[in-house]
Amino acid sequence: MRTLSGIQPTGSIHIGGYLGAIKQWVELQNKGECIVFIADLHALTTPQDPKTFSQKTLETAVELLSSGIDPEKCIIFVQSQVKEHTELAWILNTITPIGELERMIQYKEKSKQFKDSVNVGLLDYPVLQAADILLYQVDSVPVGKDQSQHLELTKTIAKKFNQKYGETLKVPEALVLDMGGKIMALNDPKKKMSKSFPETCLFLFDEPEVIEKKVMTAVTDTGKTIEYDTAKKPGISNLLTIYSLFSGKTMKELEKEFKGVGYSKFKRRLAAMLTEKLEPFRRKKKELMQREVYVKEILERGRKRAEIIAQSTMAEVRQKVGLLS
């Protein structure tokens, strides 16, 4: 089985991206062929500082390697370094109706968030994402719940291409977790935790005192009981989800353990558990931040391996579409 997924270098990785997506990638790399890339071209659809952007891309690579992505088991590379992504995106653009893109939730949300820079790239984001995926003829794409709609569009585009030009692109399945697929903001359990809103995030590499502060000030619900009920208690349910996924304890076990315990004590225990579980991530990042040459070598090896697959698909696409060879 071949899987592929990506992450934007729009900021440090948070526990939502880890629990919803990266943790799945780390498990899948032991089961089959796993491809991971840093979506720097996607990140350019929102404002980025050219002076620091390449450093952010490198730091995202460091953070992925610190989160358990193993370059011996995975292909890890930077999207803009494999030119076929933009080449295929252009061809897919020509079979994608604008209306399909205009109804994408992420487009609507991000055009509100960045209302002074609503660019064509923001609208076209899902087509480039379709190209990222379809180039590698993958079986599945492990992503957070927020990407489900984009994955449906990828499938629609693949089928449309195959119908028009003959069977060429593999139609992939999204792998979305029921639990962890959408981790909510600590300061507002109605919003998704997102890198582009740093105030919503508990970062995977936050220092112990920061973890403590963010957890202790997390928004909770009225009442006193520690119960999993996403409708009535979205704040506590989100904290319980995080607790369960990092500790390996089931929701039932946690509800039993925290019966009669107040919110404040529960949060203190959660902060302590997270501080301990995230320690290896912080340690690895500090080590890898000193090894830029090594990290660049890994990305270069990844680029070469990715390019072989991407070029093979692109050669077939060019021939099927009838481009002059």
Ligand code: ATP
């Ligand atoms: P941005 O705000 O820049 O879009 P992001 O926080 O949404 O950043 P991405 O790089 O866009 O992070 O997403 C990387 C992966 O993490 C995707 O598969 C996405 O679905 C997943 N993901 C992001 N946020 C969450 C979350 N809060 N819960 C679960 N999965 C998430």
Ligand code: MG
């Ligand atoms: Mg996102």
